[in-house]
Each structure stands twice: as C-alpha cells, then as structure tokens.
Amino acid sequence: MKVGSGFGGTWLTAVPDQARHAEELGYDFASTPETQHDSILAATLAAYTTEKLEIQTSVTIAFPRSPTVLAMEAWDIQHLSKGRFVLGLGSQVKGHNQHRFSVDWPGAPATRMKEYIKMLHAVWDSFQDGKKPEFIGKYYHFTLMTPNFNPGPIPYPRPKVGLACVGDAMARVAGEVADVVMPHGFMTDKYMREVVLPNVAIGLKRSGRTWQDIEIAGGGFTVFGETESEIEQGLERLRQPISFYGSTRSYHEVFEVHGLKSLGMQLHELSLQGKWDEMQRVIPEDVLRVFAQTSTYDKLPEFVANHREYASRITLPLRASTPEQRERAKYIIEQVRKVQVPRVPRGLEDLSAIPDRPKVTA
Template sequence: MQLGLQLGYWGAAPPSNAPELIAAAEDAGFDAVFTAEAWGSDAFTPLAWWGAATSRVRLGTSVVQLSARTPAACAMHALTLDHLSGGRFMLGLGVSGPQVVEGWYGQPFAKPLARTREYVRIVRDVLAREAPVTNDGPHYPLPYTGPGALGLGKPLRPITHPLRADLPILLGAEGPKNVALTAEIADGWLPIFYSPRLAAVYDEWLAEGFARPGARRKREDFEIVSTCQVIVTEDRRSAIDAQKPTLAHYIGGMGAPGMNFHADLIARAGFEDAVAEITALFQAGKRAEAVAAVPDELVDELSIVGDADHVREGIARREAAGVTMLLVGGRTPAEVRALGALVHSDAGVAG
C-alpha cells in the first residue's frame, strides 16, 4: 500500500506547517503529496511552492475543478509543473457540483461526462504536441467560433515541449457512469469516499470502462487513490467523534438539495436513512444535531481509526479491495512519520 499526504484546500488562511508535514512525508516514505481546491485557494500554486522543497515524492492535485480553467490552460499548468518537478506531477481532475460550477465559476454544469471526456482529450492533445490543437466538440471548441468571436482564432501547439506526453491523469468520480468513464480514459481514480463494502460494485463499474474499445489502461496498471483518514490512537471514541463534523458537512452541505454526489455515494453504501436525517438537519440549520446523527459505523466504513492492529487490518481490507494508495491527512510531522513507519514497517501490510 502506498501513502499520499492530502494537504487539501485552505480554510480562512494558509496552513502554517505544510512544509514540515511535506518534509516528514518524504522522509517517512510517502509516495505522493496532493493539494485540492474548492472556492478559495487553488491547487496548483501551493503544490509548486511547497513541492519545490521535495526531491522524490510525486506531486498531485486532488482535485482541480474542470470549470475553473479551459483545458488548454489546465494543460499549461500540468506541463509546467511536470518540468519543474522533473516528471513527478499527476493531474487529478473533477467536475465538482452545480453549486460551485454555476454559482462560483459561472459555467453550466450540464453534461458533466461529455465535458470530462472532451476536456481530457484536449489536455492529452496538448501534452502530445503532435499537431496544432483543435476540437470540434460542443463544450470546448478550438478555435472558438461562437458568439463574439472575431473569426481570427488559430490552432496552436504549446511553445514549451511537454516533458511527458503520458503524464498521468486521474479523475475524481463517484457515480457508476463517472467511474466507468474514469476507467476508460484515465490513468487512475480518486474516490473521495471509498467504501470497502462496495468493492464488488466498484469492480463492475470499472470493468465496464476497461472493456470499452480504446480503453487507456487495464486494471493491473490502474491506480486507485482513495482519500481515507487514518488515525492511530487508543482513544477511538474521541477520534471517531472528530471525523463526524466533516462527514456531516459533505453529506448535508456540499451539494444542492436533490443533487449531492457525496450523499448519494454514502447512501449506496447502506446509510440511506442516516443520509436523509443528516441532510434534513443540516439544511434546517441544525448543524450540531446533524453531526450527532452521523453513525459510528459510517466513520468506520470510510476511515481507519484505532490502535495499530486495527489500522493494519483496515489498510489490508482496502488493499484487498483494490486500493493502491491511501490519501491521508496529518496534523503534525510526528503523526505523519508514525503513520509512515506503521505502514512501511515489517509488521505493516506492505512496503
């Protein structure tokens, strides 16, 4: 099992100890460091700034939002970071949701699968640099000839030669069609919540994508990078309770009523009643009650919280389910080093 450090997106201010956490992760044998974005800090800038102090770990985005940038602009970021890091960059992409896409970026959310397919194809064409990039699709036409166009657009190739045409692209996906598309066109999958009890269902979705004509990967060379809070502690009660506010927020507040992909995924894992209750309480402004309604069983399904033996068992369970990397957080360098030592020790599950 590989480990990735998830730095996430910023809250009201930048995290003060990110450089120390990254240094500890690299020293502790972590395979990668990831950043994210929502509607505040972006994912690329912190990765470039902090990643400059690293020499071994891969650097990834989990995730960059499609509607934040055109495909060509995103490809420019990717090829730039790949050069600066010596070929260590991974591009993680996601469609986000209608509240962010239409409310923050002022873009239409409709047809997310078709947009994703078109977006990834353009990014790959830029990175391949085989010809001037054109696209006749409806979502990202190149050259642009729509309303307001002067008709002077010219197909272009990137001035900078990309370091790798096959730079890895991973997709954040939660529903069956999105996961199948990910298996078809991407190099890896970034599930924000991975339920081991749904492993057989995930396998069916992935298999559909791998079986499509022209699929990019096979299962054996496809990465599954799962966000998973891993906390080694003797105080399970306190640690489980500490996870509940975040879960309540994602279930009740990170999506529009009737269209919350996070809530849908968790409901599929067998928590329909809890999701309905948490959503109703959260939307009624009863945040504390919503947090209290998060079942311990749900925290256990999506996180690994307990003593060292319990953590090893939880990691082994996810490894058996097909996860190749756990994307974990860490509050202190000591926590990061301890987790690295646990996973990579002879007593751990893998090295």
C-alpha cells in the first residue's frame, strides 16, 4: 500500500520544505491541490527538491487549460522528477468553469475529459517516438507538431494520469482511460462501493483492462487518531468540508445514496444566502458518523485491510512537529505500507459479469 500526504495549497516559498518533509517522513507520494495556488508550479518545485517522493497534483483543473500546453508541462516535470510525476486531473463544476475560469462548459464533461486524456496521450506519443499527430475529436484536435516545437523523448514512461470523480460517468471514464482513480474528497464508503467502483468496473471492461491495470486511491471520509477523543474532534472538523461540498448540487448524489437529499438542498439554499457558518451547524451529529469511517492508529493496518481492499494508495496526514511525533508518524506509515490487499473490490471480481450501461454521457 502506498501511503501519501499533502503539500502546497500555499505560497510557493513553502513548497520545497513541505515536500522534503514528506519525503523525510517516509511517505511514498505527496499531492498538491489547486485551490488558491497553481498546482503545476507547486509540483515543479516539489519535483526539483525531492529524490524519491512521487509527486501528484490533486487536482489540476483541466478544461481551462489547453491539453497540449498541459502535456508540455507534465512532460517537463516527468523529466525533472526522473519519472515520479502523476498528473491528477479534475473537471471542476459548471459554475466555476464559467464564472471563475471564464471557459465554456461542455454538455457532457465526462466525454470531454475522456477526449482530453486521449489527446494528452497523443501529444506524449508525438514527443516520445515522433508519431504523426492524428488526433481529431469533438472538443480537441492535434494534427500539427514540427521539430521546432517537439521537446523529444525522455528516458522515463509517460506521466501517469489520475482522474478525480464523483458521478457515475466520470468514474467510467476513469476506469477506461486513466491510470489512477482519484475519488473526490466529498465521498462516503457506501457511495464509493455502490456508485464509483461499479462504474470504474464498466470503464475497465470497455477498455479491455483489469483491476491490476489501474491504481485506486482509498475513497470516503475517514477520521483517524491516537484516541477516541481525538477521533471525536476530527469528526467535528468534518462539518466544514461536508457543508462546503454538500452545498453544491453536483455532489448531491452522495447525499441521495444516504437518503439525505433534503440536507443537501438545505445547504445549497444557505450557501446562496452566504450563511457559511450556519451551514456547518445544520449538519446533524449522526450524519458525521454516517459519512465517516474511523480508526485509532494502532488499528489502522486492520482498517485498511478490511475497508480498502480495492486500493493501492491511501492519504494519511499525520502530525510531525516534534521529534516524538515524527518517530510515531514514521512508524505508522511503515505499518500501513506493509498491508497487502488484493486491489479488487469485493463483489466486483468478475469484470465479465459487469453489465455495460448505455453510453449516455461517456
């Protein structure tokens, strides 16, 4: 099991120390978000200042960027990192694409994302082996590459592409064309198993791949701690992400699986009124327990083995400010890394038995 942490989400001056810190603690990978700062710039700095750590964006927003420009950036980071880069992509929601990034929103974002990833592959093939660009899709096309603009091959595999997903269509695309399935942060284990993983299976079946051909990050809200008291405090902190993401109607499918659609609509209405503090207060106590799985650190290997049997990677932020905390963090990371899982979701072992749903949006 790969164990990961985070870096970035702050000014670039802090990124080198954050990335080195994650590497020194023994993490296998570290991810950088794209909220207030650019993920590609942060990933570049992290790649330059580390030697073994896998660098992942989680996530880079795709549609505001040209696939060719992003392919060039990822190619450079893959060379700089000596093959340690994972380009994690996300679509963001309609409102942010249109009103924050000022780009068009496709009627079928999953279909566009599949095309986007295929074009990345086409550009990288052109870089690596001089293959003539002949990619023509509905949203993107790549038919021109001259020697003057081709950086040429690198002695590493092409970057892995991760794809963030919430809905069924994007999960199918992840299974079909991505290398790493990255469940969105607003996710429960029940939703992961009933919606995301079955649709990833459909994508795998369509592409002729198996569960061993992809990596899946552990999905679902989790709260870990040394004691039950720490876990209780962690559950309280979940009010903010649940209320924030839950206010977006694009994510209400997660509420619906739990019979909580009315709570999602209530959060949405409060967000329109700008009542961000009140949004957190309206989340009932029992919903926190419904959404989040919990474990103390001493039982964490058992938790991973029993509840993340499908995953090859898990993010595990740990306190490491004092020497004692750092030693404890290193020990926990090593114990979780030792966990062996089949990387196949329970009940979805036989891909040939998976019914392929009508290709409506992907």
